[in-house]
Amino acid sequence: MVDFKYKPDGEVLKAFMKNDTFFRGIRGPVGSGKSVGCCIEVFRRALEQKPNAEGVRKSRWAIIRNTNPQLRTTTIKTWLDWFPESDWGKFTWSVPYTHNIKKGDIELEVIFLALDRPEDVKKLLSLELTGIWINEAREIPKSIIDACTMRVGRYPSMRDGGPSWTGVIADTNAPEEDHWWPIMSGEVPVPDHIPREQAKMLVKPDNWEFFTQPSGMTEVKGEDGEIQDYVPSKVAENQANMMKSYYPNLIRGKTKSWIDVYVMNRLGHIQEGKPVYPMFAPEVHVAKEEIPIAAGHPVYVGVDFGLTPAAVLGQKVRGRWFLQSEIVAIDMGIVRFAEVLRNELATRFSAASEAIIIGDPAGDFRAQTDESTPFHILRGAGLRAFPAPSNSVDLRLEAVSSQLTKMIEGKPVLLIDPRCQQLIKGFEGGYAYKRMEVSGERYADKPDKNMFSHIHDAAQYLFLGAGEGRALMNSQKPAQPTVAKRDFDVFTRGPKQRKKPSLWSRL
Known part of the structure; x- marks a missing residue:
């Protein structure tokens, strides 16, 4: 006999566990009980399964985490804290990790999967399951979620009575704003750059529900609105x-x-590494409202190519730079991206005198399988596009940094429209030098290639191509070679001493 007691502590956690929707997701701060609640939910559904003709309640679940180390040290550890081997049967520690629980009339098979290897994904696609629990869903792509929904409702078979309930449950800490979770839950709109077919997949189905727990602490703000302290929240679960x-x-x-992500349960990006632009200040460089388009002025467009192309659009007016728009694409070819860019220029920037597009110089090289280049495709779409004058990382970074540190008549030279969320997040620390896995505070020499690097590469090409890097390039004079003096004596470290002419030489 096992003494088993559990009571969810929190209204959101209770509502999540009482819900019977096909897909249920719960988002909360660390320590909010969501992972334990999901463990109990797996077992509770096993208890509610109707017995078959032999009087056995059969069910099979998969529990998923994105990497094997996290699966072993967090997910499995939490599971075995509540269902230890001494009480619930031997746990199989060979891959795939499996826990077969047989208690009374219950037969529950729980399979633990890490999806960091292609063979693990193939394993998921071959399973027939009652339900799936996705642990820390912010680390799992939407394509895997879709695959999970196909594998449930298949055990026990209909010959054996079928599952009494089937579906997918998921828990997570707060993800970033452009993650599929907040888009599908309705917290943020579908980004404009996402293709129509992909956008349809991010519309919340009627049989999906999302639950959001309250924060773990409450902010204490001063009269100026600045955060002065944190105190425990009375409504924390x-x-x-x-x-x-x-x-x-x-x-x-x-x-x-x-703190915002793990304690306050807010959507956001955790700053890791060393920010590339420590001089950036949101209260100075981000506009309080949308920046209008200056009619009669050219619009400069910086473009970074690849399968995740990005563009930054801005104007220079009376010596000040205004970055008014960004385009961030995911898994989009250059032809489709050219259409999106042309549409943005034709609608929002229609009042501009002209559009000058500056892109990654590497985009001017032809691929071995295709005679066209990204610049040819852009020009074919009616867009004037030119390669940036340099691809030096140091020069590109300095071209941006030099604008962040300038002021004109008490106003910043660089001002960013608040709608350029990806660009702003990168400035705030998302675009950073990665910390090296060595002792001490050591960082890589070049910015880390991540989700913010593409849009920031585009911004660098904009400034460099618009002439902001010209002075920097001119100042980089080539070093003059050092020529050893011919009258230098290496032994005395001074001028060679002239020998007195010999008697024979005088003759």
Whole structure:
């Protein structure tokens, strides 16, 4: 006999567990009890399964995490804390990790999968399951979620009575704003750059539900609106199972971006590494409202190519730079991207005198399988496109940095429209030098290639191509070779001493 007691502590957690929707997702801060709640939900559904003709309640679940180390050290550990081998049967530690639970009339098979290898994904696609729990869903792509929905409802078979309930449950900490979770939950709109067919996949179906838990702490703000302190939240969930000092101890030494995601349960990006632009200040460089288009002025467009192309569009007016728009594409070819860019120029920037497009110089080289280049395709779409004068990373970074540190009549030279969210997030620390896995504070020499690097590469090409890097390029004079003096004596470290002419030479 096993003494098993569990009671969800929190209204959102209770509502999540009582819900019977096909797909249910719960998002909350660390320590909010969501992972334990999902463990219990797997077992509760096994208890509710109707017995077959032999009186056995059969069910089979898969529990998914994105990597094997995280699966072993977090997900499986949490599971075995509640269902230890001593009480619930032997756990198979060979891949795929499996826990076969047989208690009374219950036969529950739980398979643990890490989806960091192609063969693991193939394993998922071959399973017939009652349900799936996706642990830390922000790390799982939407394509895997879709695959999961195809594998449930297939065990037990209809000959054996079929599953009494089937579906997918998921838990997560707060993801970024452009993640599929907040888009499908309705917290943020579908980005304009996403193709129509892909956008349809991000519309929440009627049989999906999302639950959001309250934050773990409450911000204390001063009269100026600045955060002065954090205090424990009275509505935080799972408080009965945590020490009162849990969150106060947790936030010590953490950045605001880290606290926002893991404690305040806010959508956002955690700043990791060393920011490329430490001189960037949102209160200075981000406009309070949308920046209008200056009629009669040219619009400069910086473009980064590849399967994740990006573009930054801006104007220079009276010596000041205004970055008014960004285009960030995912898995989009240059032909489709050219159409999106042309549409943006024809609609929002129709009042501009002309469009000058500056792109990655590497885009001017022909592929071995195709005679065209990205620049040829852009020009074919009626867009004037030119390669940037240089692809030097140092020069590109300095072209942007030099604009961040200038002021004109007390106003910043560079001002960004608040709708350029990806660009702003990169400036705030998403675009960074990756910390090296060595002792001490050491970072890579070049910015990390991540989701923010494409849009920032585009911004660098814009400034460099618009002439902001010209002075920097002119100042980089080639070093003059050092020529050894012919009258230098290496032994005395001074001028060679002239020998007195010999007697024979005088003759």
